[in-house]
Amino acid sequence: MVSGEFGVVGLSGIRRIEVRGGDGEYSGRVFEQWEAGLSEAYVPLAVSPRTSGRFTGWIVHGTYGDVELSQLGATRQRVDRTRTLIARTDDEFLHTSIQLTGRGWLHQDGRVAEVGPGEMVFYDSTRPYHWEFEGDWEMAAVQVPLSRLRQRAGITPREIPTATAVAQRSPAGVVTGFLRELTDLQNTAPEQAAVLAGSAVDLLASAISLTIGRTVRGEPAETLSRRRVMEFMRRHCRDPRLTVDGIAAGCGVSRRTLYRVLEQFDEGPATLLRRIRIEYSCGLLTARPDLPVTAVAHHSGFATERQFYRAFRIELGMTPAAYRATGGAARTR
Numbered sequence: 195m196v197s198g199e200f201g202v203v204g205l206s207g208i209r210r211i212e213v214r215g216g217d218g219e220y221s222g223r224v225f226e227q228w229e230a231g232l233s234e235a236y237v238p239l240a241v242s243p244r245t246s247g248r249f250t251g252w253i254v255h256g257t258y259g260d261v262e263l264s265q266l267g268a269t270r271q272r273v274d275r276t277r278t279l280i281a282r283t284d285d286e287f288l289h290t291s292i293q294l295t296g297r298g299w300l301h302q303d304g305r306v307a308e309v310g311p312g313e314m315v316f317y318d319s320t321r322p323y324h325w326e327f328e329g330d331w332e333m334a335a336v337q338v339p340l341s342r343l344r345q346r347a348g349i350t351p352r353e354i355p356t357a358t359a360v361a362q363r364s365p366a367g368v369v370t371g372f373l374r375e376l377t378d379l380q381n382t383a384p385e386q387a388a389v390l391a392g393s394a395v396d397l398l399a400s401a402i403s404l405t406i407g408r409t410v411r412g413e414p415a416e417t418l419s420r421r422r423v424m425e426f427m428r429r430h431c432r433d434p435r436l437t438v439d440g441i442a443a444g445c446g447v448s449r450r451t452l453y454r455v456l457e458q459f460d461e462g463p464a465t466l467l468r469r470i471r472i473e474y475s476c477g478l479l480t481a482r483p484d485l486p487v488t489a490v491a492h493h494s495g496f497a498t499e500r501q502f503y504r505a506f507r508i509e510l511g512m513t514p515a516a517y518r519a520t521g522g523a524a525r526t527r
Contacts, residue, residue, distance in 0.1 A: 208256040208384055209235065215249040224249055228268070235264060236337065237287065237319045238279040244270040244328070256380050258391035260342055263377050267295070267332030274324040286340040287319040288354065290398060292374050296331030305357035312362040314370045316354050316402065323357070334377040338395055347399035355405045366404040368422045369397045393417060419447065419455045431470045434497040438463050471495045472509045475502070479514055480522035487514050
Protein backbone atom coordinates (compact mmCIF):
# COMPACT_ATOMS: atom_id res chain seq x y z
CA MET A 195 0.00 0.00 0.00
CA VAL A 196 1.21 3.50 -0.82
CA SER A 197 -0.56 6.57 0.46
CA GLY A 198 0.32 10.20 0.89
CA GLU A 199 -1.07 13.67 1.31
CA PHE A 200 0.37 17.15 1.13
CA GLY A 201 -1.81 20.19 1.72
CA VAL A 202 -2.38 23.44 3.54
CA VAL A 203 -4.37 23.15 6.75
CA GLY A 204 -6.36 26.20 7.97
CA LEU A 205 -5.17 29.79 7.94
CA SER A 206 -1.91 29.01 9.72
CA GLY A 207 -0.27 27.78 6.52
CA ILE A 208 0.81 24.53 8.13
CA ARG A 209 1.50 21.79 5.61
CA ARG A 210 1.40 18.10 6.43
CA ILE A 211 2.71 15.13 4.52
CA GLU A 212 2.48 11.44 5.34
CA VAL A 213 3.80 8.61 3.18
CA ARG A 214 3.49 4.91 3.93
CA GLY A 215 4.63 1.85 2.01
CA GLY A 216 4.30 -1.85 2.66
CA ASP A 217 6.93 -4.55 2.08
CA GLY A 218 8.44 -4.63 -1.39
CA GLU A 219 7.04 -1.28 -2.54
CA TYR A 220 10.18 0.86 -2.22
CA SER A 221 11.27 1.05 -5.84
CA GLY A 222 8.53 3.31 -7.11
CA ARG A 223 5.98 5.71 -5.80
CA VAL A 224 6.81 5.60 -2.07
CA PHE A 225 10.23 7.18 -2.31
CA GLU A 226 9.16 9.48 -5.12
CA GLN A 227 6.46 10.86 -2.83
CA TRP A 228 8.77 11.12 0.16
CA GLU A 229 11.59 12.73 -1.83
CA ALA A 230 9.15 15.24 -3.33
CA GLY A 231 7.74 16.04 0.11
CA LEU A 232 11.18 16.65 1.65
CA SER A 233 12.26 18.78 -1.31
CA GLU A 234 9.08 20.85 -1.18
CA ALA A 235 9.37 21.50 2.56
CA TYR A 236 13.13 22.21 2.62
CA VAL A 237 15.51 22.24 -0.38
CA PRO A 238 15.96 19.77 -3.27
CA LEU A 239 17.11 16.46 -1.76
CA ALA A 240 17.67 12.87 -2.86
CA VAL A 241 16.51 9.96 -0.69
CA SER A 242 17.84 6.39 -0.79
CA PRO A 243 16.27 3.39 0.98
CA ARG A 244 18.25 1.42 3.54
CA THR A 245 15.89 -1.55 3.93
CA SER A 246 13.40 -3.56 1.90
CA GLY A 247 10.75 -3.64 4.63
CA ARG A 248 8.06 -1.16 5.60
CA PHE A 249 8.50 2.58 5.16
CA THR A 250 6.78 5.53 6.80
CA GLY A 251 7.57 9.23 6.63
CA TRP A 252 5.80 12.35 7.87
CA ILE A 253 6.37 16.11 8.04
CA VAL A 254 4.50 18.96 9.75
CA HIS A 255 5.83 22.24 8.34
CA GLY A 256 4.93 25.91 8.88
CA THR A 257 6.33 29.23 7.68
CA TYR A 258 6.43 32.37 9.87
CA GLY A 259 8.05 35.18 7.94
CA ASP A 260 11.71 34.21 7.44
CA VAL A 261 11.52 31.34 9.93
CA GLU A 262 10.34 27.86 8.92
CA LEU A 263 9.48 25.35 11.64
CA SER A 264 8.86 21.64 11.28
CA GLN A 265 8.84 18.25 12.89
CA LEU A 266 9.46 15.15 10.83
CA GLY A 267 10.26 11.50 11.14
CA ALA A 268 10.71 8.37 9.05
CA THR A 269 12.25 4.94 8.93
CA ARG A 270 15.79 3.98 7.90
CA GLN A 271 17.23 5.94 4.93
CA ARG A 272 19.95 8.20 3.54
CA VAL A 273 19.24 11.81 2.52
CA ASP A 274 21.65 13.65 0.18
CA ARG A 275 22.14 17.29 -0.80
CA THR A 276 24.46 17.11 -3.82
CA ARG A 277 26.15 19.80 -5.91
CA THR A 278 23.73 19.05 -8.73
CA LEU A 279 20.75 19.60 -6.43
CA ILE A 280 22.32 22.77 -4.99
CA ALA A 281 22.56 24.18 -8.52
CA ARG A 282 18.77 23.92 -8.93
CA THR A 283 18.00 26.74 -6.48
CA ASP A 284 19.44 30.09 -5.42
CA ASP A 285 18.09 29.77 -1.87
CA GLU A 286 20.65 29.89 0.95
CA PHE A 287 19.53 28.52 4.30
CA LEU A 288 20.88 27.62 7.69
CA HIS A 289 19.30 24.33 8.72
CA THR A 290 19.14 23.47 12.41
CA SER A 291 17.96 20.04 13.52
CA ILE A 292 17.22 18.73 17.00
CA GLN A 293 17.06 14.98 17.31
CA LEU A 294 13.92 13.83 19.13
CA THR A 295 14.18 10.04 18.82
CA GLY A 296 16.64 7.67 17.17
CA ARG A 297 20.11 8.63 15.98
CA GLY A 298 21.42 10.28 12.83
CA TRP A 299 24.84 10.90 11.30
CA LEU A 300 25.29 14.24 9.52
CA HIS A 301 28.20 14.60 7.08
CA GLN A 302 29.30 18.06 5.90
CA ASP A 303 32.58 19.92 5.31
CA GLY A 304 34.66 16.82 6.05
CA ARG A 305 33.11 16.32 9.50
CA VAL A 306 30.65 13.76 10.81
CA ALA A 307 28.30 14.50 13.72
CA GLU A 308 26.56 11.65 15.49
CA VAL A 309 23.35 13.26 16.74
CA GLY A 310 21.34 11.64 19.51
CA PRO A 311 18.10 12.62 21.29
CA GLY A 312 18.24 16.16 22.69
CA GLU A 313 21.25 17.19 20.61
CA MET A 314 21.28 19.99 18.03
CA VAL A 315 23.28 20.34 14.81
CA PHE A 316 23.74 23.03 12.14
CA TYR A 317 24.23 22.60 8.38
CA ASP A 318 24.42 24.89 5.35
CA SER A 319 22.19 24.34 2.31
CA THR A 320 24.77 25.89 -0.05
CA ARG A 321 27.30 23.09 0.50
CA PRO A 322 26.90 19.32 -0.02
CA TYR A 323 25.81 17.22 2.95
CA HIS A 324 24.10 13.97 3.70
CA TRP A 325 22.24 12.34 6.59
CA GLU A 326 22.31 8.64 7.42
CA PHE A 327 19.67 7.04 9.65
CA GLU A 328 20.05 3.40 10.65
CA GLY A 329 16.63 3.08 12.30
CA ASP A 330 13.38 4.94 12.97
CA TRP A 331 13.95 8.61 13.83
CA GLU A 332 12.20 11.90 14.56
CA MET A 333 13.57 15.44 14.64
CA ALA A 334 12.56 19.08 15.00
CA ALA A 335 13.91 21.45 12.37
CA VAL A 336 14.30 25.20 11.94
CA GLN A 337 15.24 26.84 8.65
CA VAL A 338 16.28 30.51 8.29
CA PRO A 339 17.96 32.44 5.44
CA LEU A 340 21.72 32.76 5.82
CA SER A 341 21.31 36.46 4.95
CA ARG A 342 19.42 37.02 8.22
CA LEU A 343 22.36 35.68 10.23
CA ARG A 344 24.67 38.08 8.44
CA GLN A 345 22.32 41.01 9.05
CA ARG A 346 21.51 40.28 12.69
CA ALA A 347 24.80 38.93 14.01
CA GLY A 348 27.44 39.33 11.32
CA ILE A 349 27.84 35.54 11.07
CA THR A 350 29.18 34.33 7.72
CA PRO A 351 28.48 30.85 6.32
CA ARG A 352 32.09 29.77 6.84
CA GLU A 353 31.82 30.54 10.57
CA ILE A 354 28.88 28.19 11.10
CA PRO A 355 30.03 25.08 13.03
CA THR A 356 28.48 22.60 10.59
CA ALA A 357 28.23 18.90 11.46
CA THR A 358 29.07 19.61 15.11
CA ALA A 359 26.70 18.16 17.70
CA VAL A 360 25.61 20.67 20.36
CA ALA A 361 24.81 18.99 23.68
CA GLN A 362 21.63 20.05 25.47
CA ARG A 363 23.51 20.94 28.67
CA SER A 364 26.14 23.04 26.90
CA PRO A 365 26.05 26.89 26.99
CA ALA A 366 24.61 26.93 23.47
CA GLY A 367 22.26 24.04 24.24
CA VAL A 368 19.83 26.29 26.10
CA VAL A 369 18.52 27.26 22.65
CA THR A 370 17.63 23.62 21.99
CA GLY A 371 14.75 23.67 24.49
CA PHE A 372 13.30 26.86 23.02
CA LEU A 373 13.38 25.58 19.43
CA ARG A 374 11.90 22.22 20.35
CA GLU A 375 9.09 23.89 22.29
CA LEU A 376 8.52 26.21 19.34
CA THR A 377 8.01 23.31 16.93
CA ASP A 378 5.73 21.61 19.49
CA LEU A 379 3.72 24.81 19.84
CA GLN A 380 3.11 24.86 16.11
CA ASN A 381 1.06 21.68 16.51
CA THR A 382 -1.25 23.11 19.17
CA ALA A 383 -1.16 26.93 18.89
CA PRO A 384 0.37 28.11 15.58
CA GLU A 385 -0.64 31.71 16.31
CA GLN A 386 1.58 31.65 19.42
CA ALA A 387 4.37 30.00 17.45
CA ALA A 388 4.15 32.87 14.96
CA VAL A 389 4.67 35.41 17.75
CA LEU A 390 7.67 33.58 19.23
CA ALA A 391 9.29 32.64 15.92
CA GLY A 392 10.79 36.13 15.65
CA SER A 393 13.17 35.27 18.52
CA ALA A 394 14.50 32.20 16.70
CA VAL A 395 17.03 34.04 14.51
CA ASP A 396 18.64 35.88 17.45
CA LEU A 397 18.77 32.70 19.53
CA LEU A 398 20.27 30.68 16.67
CA ALA A 399 22.88 33.38 16.15
CA SER A 400 23.66 33.28 19.88
CA ALA A 401 23.96 29.48 19.84
CA ILE A 402 26.37 29.63 16.89
CA SER A 403 28.42 32.39 18.55
CA LEU A 404 28.74 30.40 21.78
CA THR A 405 29.69 27.24 19.90
CA ILE A 406 32.55 29.00 18.09
CA GLY A 407 33.66 30.78 21.28
CA ARG A 408 32.35 34.24 20.49
CA THR A 409 30.86 36.46 23.23
CA VAL A 410 27.17 37.29 22.90
CA ARG A 411 26.19 40.86 23.80
CA GLY A 412 23.19 43.19 23.77
CA GLU A 413 19.58 42.07 23.32
CA PRO A 414 20.48 38.52 22.13
CA ALA A 415 22.45 38.04 25.36
CA GLU A 416 19.41 39.12 27.39
CA THR A 417 17.19 36.70 25.46
CA LEU A 418 19.67 33.89 26.00
CA SER A 419 19.92 34.67 29.72
CA ARG A 420 16.13 34.60 30.00
CA ARG A 421 16.02 31.18 28.33
CA ARG A 422 18.78 29.90 30.62
CA VAL A 423 16.85 31.01 33.70
CA MET A 424 13.63 29.41 32.43
CA GLU A 425 15.41 26.14 31.63
CA PHE A 426 17.03 26.07 35.07
CA MET A 427 13.72 26.72 36.83
CA ARG A 428 11.92 24.01 34.87
CA ARG A 429 14.72 21.54 35.51
CA HIS A 430 14.81 22.19 39.27
CA CYS A 431 11.21 23.18 40.04
CA ARG A 432 10.56 19.90 41.87
CA ASP A 433 13.10 20.79 44.56
CA PRO A 434 11.13 22.38 47.46
CA ARG A 435 14.36 23.99 48.72
CA LEU A 436 14.78 26.04 45.54
CA THR A 437 14.72 29.78 46.33
CA VAL A 438 15.25 33.01 44.41
CA ASP A 439 18.87 33.07 45.66
CA GLY A 440 19.26 29.46 44.53
CA ILE A 441 17.98 30.27 41.06
CA ALA A 442 20.37 33.23 40.74
CA ALA A 443 23.33 31.16 41.94
CA GLY A 444 22.42 28.24 39.68
CA CYS A 445 22.28 30.55 36.64
CA GLY A 446 25.46 32.39 37.61
CA VAL A 447 23.80 35.81 37.96
CA SER A 448 23.02 38.23 40.77
CA ARG A 449 19.53 38.67 42.22
CA ARG A 450 19.33 42.07 40.52
CA THR A 451 20.20 40.56 37.13
CA LEU A 452 17.71 37.74 37.68
CA TYR A 453 14.87 40.22 38.23
CA ARG A 454 15.97 42.25 35.20
CA VAL A 455 16.04 39.34 32.75
CA LEU A 456 12.55 38.30 33.87
CA GLU A 457 11.06 41.79 33.51
CA GLN A 458 9.13 40.82 30.36
CA PHE A 459 6.96 38.45 32.42
CA ASP A 460 5.78 41.32 34.65
CA GLU A 461 6.32 39.13 37.70
CA GLY A 462 9.17 38.11 39.96
CA PRO A 463 11.05 34.81 39.92
CA ALA A 464 9.13 33.46 42.93
CA THR A 465 5.80 33.96 41.15
CA LEU A 466 7.15 32.43 37.97
CA LEU A 467 8.51 29.44 39.87
CA ARG A 468 5.08 28.92 41.45
CA ARG A 469 3.49 28.93 38.01
CA ILE A 470 6.00 26.45 36.62
CA ARG A 471 5.36 24.12 39.57
CA ILE A 472 1.61 24.34 39.05
CA GLU A 473 2.01 23.56 35.34
CA TYR A 474 4.07 20.51 36.28
CA SER A 475 1.49 19.43 38.86
CA CYS A 476 -1.30 19.73 36.28
CA GLY A 477 0.49 17.19 34.12
CA LEU A 478 0.80 14.79 37.05
CA LEU A 479 -2.84 15.20 38.07
CA THR A 480 -4.08 14.14 34.64
CA ALA A 481 -1.37 11.62 33.71
CA ARG A 482 -1.36 9.87 37.11
CA PRO A 483 -4.95 9.66 38.40
CA ASP A 484 -3.78 7.02 40.90
CA LEU A 485 -1.35 9.45 42.57
CA PRO A 486 -2.72 11.08 45.77
CA VAL A 487 -2.85 14.87 45.80
CA THR A 488 -0.34 14.92 48.67
CA ALA A 489 2.15 13.01 46.50
CA VAL A 490 1.50 15.34 43.55
CA ALA A 491 2.28 18.31 45.80
CA HIS A 492 5.55 16.69 46.92
CA HIS A 493 6.63 15.71 43.39
CA SER A 494 5.88 19.24 42.13
CA GLY A 495 8.21 20.96 44.58
CA PHE A 496 5.76 22.18 47.24
CA ALA A 497 6.92 21.84 50.83
CA THR A 498 3.41 21.21 52.19
CA GLU A 499 0.01 20.19 50.86
CA ARG A 500 -1.44 23.44 52.22
CA GLN A 501 1.09 25.48 50.21
CA PHE A 502 0.14 23.46 47.12
CA TYR A 503 -3.60 24.08 47.56
CA ARG A 504 -3.04 27.81 48.05
CA ALA A 505 -0.82 28.11 44.95
CA PHE A 506 -3.27 26.05 42.89
CA ARG A 507 -6.17 28.33 43.81
CA ILE A 508 -4.13 31.43 42.96
CA GLU A 509 -3.22 30.11 39.52
CA LEU A 510 -6.38 28.24 38.53
CA GLY A 511 -9.08 29.35 40.92
CA MET A 512 -9.95 25.77 41.91
CA THR A 513 -8.64 22.87 43.95
CA PRO A 514 -6.33 20.19 42.53
CA ALA A 515 -9.11 17.61 42.91
CA ALA A 516 -11.52 19.80 40.92
CA TYR A 517 -8.91 20.22 38.18
CA ARG A 518 -8.36 16.47 38.03
CA ALA A 519 -12.12 15.98 37.71
CA THR A 520 -12.16 18.21 34.60
CA GLY A 521 -9.61 15.94 32.95
CA GLY A 522 -7.21 18.85 32.56
CA ALA A 523 -9.69 21.07 30.71
CA ALA A 524 -8.72 24.13 32.81
CA ARG A 525 -5.69 26.24 31.88
CA THR A 526 -3.29 28.32 33.90
CA ARG A 527 -4.08 32.02 33.82
